[in-house]
Amino acid sequence: MTPRCYVLGVLAAVCIVTLLCSHGAPVTPTGAHLLLCQSHMRCGDKFYDPEQHCCYDNAVVPLSRARKCGNCTFRVCFEQCCPWSFRREQTFVVKVKGHKCSLAPSLDDRFCASVL
Numbered sequence: 001m002t003p004r005c006y007v008l009g010v011l012a013a014v015c016i017v018t019l020l021c022s023h024g025a026p027v028t029p030t031g032a033h034l035l036l037c038q039s040h041m042r043c044g045d046k047f048y049d050p051e052q053h054c055c056y057d058n059a060v061v062p063l064s065r066a067r068k069c070g071n072c073t074f075r076v077c078f079e080q081c082c083p084w085s086f087r088r089e090q091t092f093v094v095k096v097k098g099h100k101c102s103l104a105p106s107l108d109d110r111f112c113a114s115v116l
Contacts, residue, residue: 053077069094070112081112090114 040047043055053060054077066073069081070092082101084093094110095101105111 068115070114072110072112084111 041050041055042048043060044058046060048055048060053062055061056065056076061076063075063077065076067076067081072092072094074081074094078097079094080097080099080101082093082095084091084101084105091114092112093101093105094112095103095106096108099106099108
């Protein structure tokens with residue numbers, strides 16, 4: 001390369017850097033979510049925001065999603081439906097998620113009759 005090409009290359013680099021820096025500090029657009037700084041969880045092969053969704057049966061569902069448990073409903077992100085035998089009758093108990101179904105009932109549990 002000739003010295004003239006070096007000079008042109010340096011001038012082009014200086015012009016590009018000047019253009020990039022002349023707009024000041026980068027600004028995040030309003031309403032945009034910066035994905036790199038938020039905590040995201042994985043559900044199967046999908047990512048989700050745990051402040052808005054949870055993983056239930058390998059599906060991303062909203063925190064408000066509810067299902068039937070006998071004659072009750074339970075919030076799938078926070079509770080679980082457990083079968084419970086009570087005097088020959090099959091009933092259900094809604095327990096806080098993370099509590100084992102085999103544990104004795106607590107004050108937080110809800111008993112639900114089976115639906116025929």
